[in-house]
Amino acid sequence: MTDVRRKTTVLLLDRIGYSFYQDRDGRRFLPEDRCSVRLVTSLDKVDEATGKELESVVAVDVYDNRALAEAVHHQAGFKGHRADRLVAITERLLLRAAELREELGLPGQTVREALLFRDKVRMKEHLSAHGIRVPEFAPFSEAAALELLSRTGAVVAKPRLGSGARDIFVLREPADIASFAAGHASRLDEFEVEEFIDGELFHVDSVVQDSKVVAAVAARYIDETTSYTRLRPCRDVALGPGPQLDALLEFNERVLAAHPGFTGVTHHEMFVRDGDIVFCEIGARAGGGGVIAGFLSRTGVNLDEAVIQAQVEGTVPLPAAPAGHLTGFTVIYAGAGVLQRPLTPPDEPWVLECQVLARPGDRLERPENCNDAVAIVSVRGDSEDEVIRRLDQVGRHMVPVLSAAD
Structure with a gap:
């Protein structure tokens, strides 16, 4: 039949x-x-x-x-x-x-389930209840911010549903808190406040079936995700084998075990301070920048395709174990003006992907979030040091040349 x-x-x-x-x-x-x-x-x-x-x-x-x-x-x-x-x-x-x-x-995915991956207060409440180390936090109020500041020395205010590393404020003095509250008085309920974690920021990108990690790749942000505010590149490099990689992957598995039944893709950011891992945030989505190109290069799976398959069929593609080579990417920004020259990457076989997001003649505005790039270039290499050298070579090769807008 x-x-x-x-x-x-x-x-x-x-x-x-x-x-x-x-x-x-x-x-x-x-x-x-x-x-x-x-x-x-x-x-x-x-x-x-x-x-x-x-x-x-x-x-x-x-x-x-x-x-x-x-x-x-x-x-x-x-x-x-x-x-x-x-x-x-x-x-x-x-x-x-x-x-x-x-x-x-x-x-x-239901609203309750989605909030655990979108609302930064809900996600930390949930994970803290499951024994995951999270920053001290609270829905924003001046009183909560001042109390937390008195114990931690610095706090961060960020939108509960934020994205793109936008509207993130480090507050170090009571006057900073008062100024922030006055400047955002009409929408303070949209923010949370949490302790400032002075550590390196890492991320683990995963394909997940029924809360079990099928494949995961960990990486380190070389630069702050708010580099766009200074028009500086944001570079990122995958981690090679070793105790740090093992610890990050184990922490990632514990976090995902707190989401029973979840199938899909996650982008999970965490801090490492004095050897301790502290949760930052997690999203039920593919990572930005060059994450998709790097994950595809090492596992054969396109993360966006995995998100779609999970939502349509309830399953994810079966990735290969991550390949031995490493990957990285750099996100390039430009200020306001008219782009004068094409942005082209070095003509090298180690360039995995170049996303050119601006072309000569385009009128550019100063970036408002980390997604407002003019180019994103992904590379591969045999070691973290080699990947970083290649990222820096890309940065020297792809400097945006602007003229003032009329």
Whole structure:
């Protein structure tokens, strides 16, 4: 008997453009033979919406909650046929996607589950209850910030639902707290305050099936994630074998064990101070910068594809054990002005990927978050030192040349 399987009807919420939902060879993450796609995409990305698998396309401002809800409800019942899954991969859309799933009665990550990966207060409350070392923290109030400052010497205020390393404030004096509170009085309930951890920042990127890590790669931020505020590159290098790698992977497994049933991809950041590991934050998404290129190079799995497969099928691709070579990336920023020269990487076989995000003639504004880059270059090497030397070579080769905007 012929096995005729009905296609899965996938309602996809998109901000980055539909051309990103495929690999370098053009293989679709939502293939025509298995999926029928109903797309809700950004107004400025609608021209990318092409493919035989697309059943219907609606373009809206995806950060307008009402417009997004109307578009999703339309697509969910398009032509009287109910969608099977609602999918989103962009961090700022994950919580909204969970809310819409619950409204529509669709399976997938719930609001409660999503908040544990989005709300920095909820995630630390949850993990602290499971014995994970987290910074001391509280929803922001002047009283809570002052009390915490009196015991820790410095505190950090950051948005509870923040992304892109934006609106992060280190407060070292009572006057700093008063100034911050006055400047953000209309939205203080959006912030948390936590102890400042003076340590190195690392991240572990994982593919996870039912809260078990299938594959993971750890890396160290060479530069602060807020380097964009100084127009300095942000470099990142994978860790080679050793006790530190083992300790970070073990900590990562403990954190993920506190999320029973979770299947998908995580980007998990943690501090290391005097040999102790302290949780920073975790997202149910692929990491930014060159994380995807590096993970693909070492395991053969595209993290964005793994996110989509997890949300559509409830499973993740089976990665290979991480390869012996290491990878790294540099994120390049520019100030305000008109870009004069093309940004091209060194012509070297060790360049894995170059994402050129600005071209000559583009009018650039000063970056507002860590995603506002002009280029992201990923490289490989046989050691951490070799990767760092190659990243620095890229930095010397790709210096943005600007002229003043008219």
